[in-house]
Amino acid sequence: MKALRKFIDKQKPHFQKGGKFHWLESTFDGFETFLFVPNTVTTKGAHIRDSIDMKRTMIVVVLATLPALLFGMWNVGYQHFLSLGETTDFWQNIGYGALKIVPIIIVSYAVGLGIEFYFAQIKGHEINEGYLVTGMLIPLIVPPDIPLWILAVAVAFAVIFGKEVFGGTGMNVVNPALVARAFLFFAYPGDMSGDKVWIADKADTFSGATPLGNALVGNFNHFHSFSDMFMGYIPGSVGETSTLMILIGAAILLFTGIASWRVMVSVFAGGLIMGLLFNWWGANEYMNLPAYYHLVMGGFAFGAVFMATDPVTSAQTSRGKYIYGFLVGMIAILIRVFNPAYPEGMMLAILLMNVFAPLIDHYVVESNIKKRLKRLKVVVNS
Amino acid sequence: MSAETKEREPLFSAKNMKLVTKPLNMDNPITVQVLGICSALAVTAKLKPAIVMSISVMVVLAASNVVVSLLRNGIPQRIRIIVQLVVIATMVILVDQVLKAFVYDISKQLSVFVGLIITNCILMGRLEAFAMGNKPWPAFLDGIGNALGYGLILIIIAFFRELLGSGTIFDIHVIPQAFYDLGYKNNGLMILPPMALITVGVIIWIQRNRNRDLIEK
Numbered sequence: 001m002k003a004l005r006k007f008i009d010k011q012k013p014h015f016q017k018g019g020k021f022h023w024l025e026s027t028f029d030g031f032e033t034f035l036f037v038p039n040t041v042t043t044k045g046a047h048i049r050d051s052i053d054m055k056r057t058m059i060v061v062v063l064a065t066l067p068a069l070l071f072g073m074w075n076v077g078y079q080h081f082l083s084l085g086e087t088t089d090f091w092q093n094i095g096y097g098a099l100k101i102v103p104i105i106i107v108s109y110a111v112g113l114g115i116e117f118y119f120a121q122i123k124g125h126e127i128n129e130g131y132l133v134t135g136m137l138i139p140l141i142v143p144p145d146i147p148l149w150i151l152a153v154a155v156a157f158a159v160i161f162g163k164e165v166f167g168g169t170g171m172n173v174v175n176p177a178l179v180a181r182a183f184l185f186f187a188y189p190g191d192m193s194g195d196k197v198w199i200a201d202k203a204d205t206f207s208g209a210t211p212l213g214n215a216l217v218g219n220f221n222h223f224h225s226f227s228d229m230f231m232g233y234i235p236g237s238v239g240e241t242s243t244l245m246i247l248i249g250a251a252i253l254l255f256t257g258i259a260s261w262r263v264m265v266s267v268f269a270g271g272l273i274m275g276l277l278f279n280w281w282g283a284n285e286y287m288n289l290p291a292y293y294h295l296v297m298g299g300f301a302f303g304a305v306f307m308a309t310d311p312v313t314s315a316q317t318s319r320g321k322y323i324y325g326f327l328v329g330m331i332a333i334l335i336r337v338f339n340p341a342y343p344e345g346m347m348l349a350i351l352l353m354n355v356f357a358p359l360i361d362h363y364v365v366e367s368n369i370k371k372r373l374k375r376l377k378v379v380v381n382s
Numbered sequence: 383m384s385a386e387t388k389e390r391e392p393l394f395s396a397k398n399m400k401l402v403t404k405p406l407n408m409d410n411p412i413t414v415q416v417l418g419i420c421s422a423l424a425v426t427a428k429l430k431p432a433i434v435m436s437i438s439v440m441v442v443l444a445a446s447n448v449v450v451s452l453l454r455n456g457i458p459q460r461i462r463i464i465v466q467l468v469v470i471a472t473m474v475i476l477v478d479q480v481l482k483a484f485v486y487d488i489s490k491q492l493s494v495f496v497g498l499i500i501t502n503c504i505l506m507g508r509l510e511a512f513a514m515g516n517k518p519w520p521a522f523l524d525g526i527g528n529a530l531g532y533g534l535i536l537i538i539i540a541f542f543r544e545l546l547g548s549g550t551i552f553d554i555h556v557i558p559q560a561f562y563d564l565g566y567k568n569n570g571l572m573i574l575p576p577m578a579l580i581t582v583g584v585i586i587w588i589q590r591n592r593n594r595d596l597i598e599k
Binding site: 147149150153161165183186187188189190191 | 565566567569570571572574580583587
């Protein structure tokens with residue numbers, strides 16, 4: 001560790017003003033602060049300081065996604081061999097899955113970070129850390145068979161139009177990972193929906209429909225069991241199948257205090273209540289599906305834990321977070337059941353509520369001001 | 383008399399030509415004045431309708447600019463908007479009938495958007511801002527210039543949307559089959575209107591990067 005520190009200190013002058021690589025200053029700074037907590041201190045004004053900075057925060061989120069990622073690797077292999085009718089052991093499944101997913105992760109990071117570094121360099125900014133998480137989330141929400149060039153285009157689109165045009169990390173209105181997914185969904189529907197894409201290189205005779213796909217066409221005879229869906233033994237996007245692994249990630253996020261429990265809880269509550277409402281209505285078979293099934297199907301849990309809780313794009317006020325999360329959950333189920341064109345409503349629900357989050361905050365703050373003004377008047381009058 | 387003819391400007395004086403060239407870049411109706419965005423989203427999925435639309439707008443705009451400019455001293459201030467609308471509506475109906483008679487297919491593709499030229503903000507904007515206060519010839523040039531600026535942006539957008547969205551230019555396949563065999567696919571999002579908005583955004587981005595004085599403080 002010391003040797004590394006020494007090495008970096010020795011290289012530093014080259015990258016500062018006047019050094020021969022001064023045009024790479026942002027890049028150098030990015031790597032240095034990635035490896036070591038920066039030793040700069042705030043010089044002006046009073047700040048509440050925490051030992052954890054942006055990069056450390058982001059790393060915790062990446063760690064929290066690891067259970068889902070590792071399970072996803074295994075599941076990609078498992079589903080593939082299942083469709084071929086072969087029985088394989090644990091390591092064969094993991095190996096096959098890794099072969100599929102590691103390139104996706106590499107492409108996601110290479111393209112995304114490349115663009116981030118480029119923008120930071122021409123603006124002369126520090127490099128934004130935000131992409132560390134986005135780059136991990138994107139591979140988890142795409143099907144395992146996604147062509148890599150399409151993924152690269154989507155990542156570039158998401159980073160440039162989802163984030164950089166608004167001013168980089170912390171300024172974006174909508175979640176960049178979901179922008180990437182939405183782009184894929186609308187631009188290349190053949191690779192993002194239907195029942196052919198969710199199992200890597202599956203045999204033609206094997207039905208690769210996800211529970212959502214089955215539910216949509218009313219195929220409830222061969223429906224996956226609740227425990228299968230909870231454990232994640234179902235076809236789907238890489239990291240979203242296993243609710244159990246996502247809950248482990250949620251535990252890490254909540255324990256470290258990085259994600260908001262208010263958002264998570266209210267998303268699940270919103271989904272459950274909407275499901276119950278549909279149960280009560282019961283106009284067709286999809287509506288009669290037990291409400292708790294909705295929470296483990298598709299990307300609902302993943303979206304609730306990793307996407308809706310994004311501190312930048314979710315509502316900022318406590319009361320706003322309840323409203324925001326609740327509406328995300330409700331709208332997700334609503335889209336799922338009502339709109340046959342969009343089998344997975346979670347993505348669209350979160351994107352929609354991202355846009356509305358500032359409005360929710362605005363009214364929460366306004367109502368708070370009004371409440372306190374009333375209190376003030378009472379004091380003055382008496 | 384002779385003094386007056388001396389003062390009269392030549393038809394293609396530098397000042398008059400500016401009326402045509404300025405809207406192409408520094409005063410572009412779409413990217414700088416931000417007028418006529420709706421039709422830029424609606425008709426740019428393919429190049430052909432975009433070009434026909436640009437020509438229609440040019441005819442309507444130039445003609446109504448001239449007519450309103452001729453009438454400008456006789457129009458009472460209070461009802462000028464109505465008079466302008468009547469003029470525009472007349473021109474639009476004429477253009478619409480011509481399109482229906484000669485290029486029926488494209489007229490069908492453009493559907494209501496030809497009719498909606500009436501509400502195209504560029505028209506009202508130019509009539510109010512220019513034709514009401516200028517002579518017919520400058521007003522004509524102003525109409526041509528603004529329509530050209532509008533058409534230029536429309537055609538740029540339509541070019542990229544058709545190329546990336548359908549793989550064609552003027553309905554002729556330009557992306558070789560070998561690309562598709564390698565796994566290339568058309569971008570379905572390009573066909574959808576939101577992508578036109580983003581393309582407009584990119585054009586504005588590039589334009590302001592090149593002309594720094596367009597950037598708002």
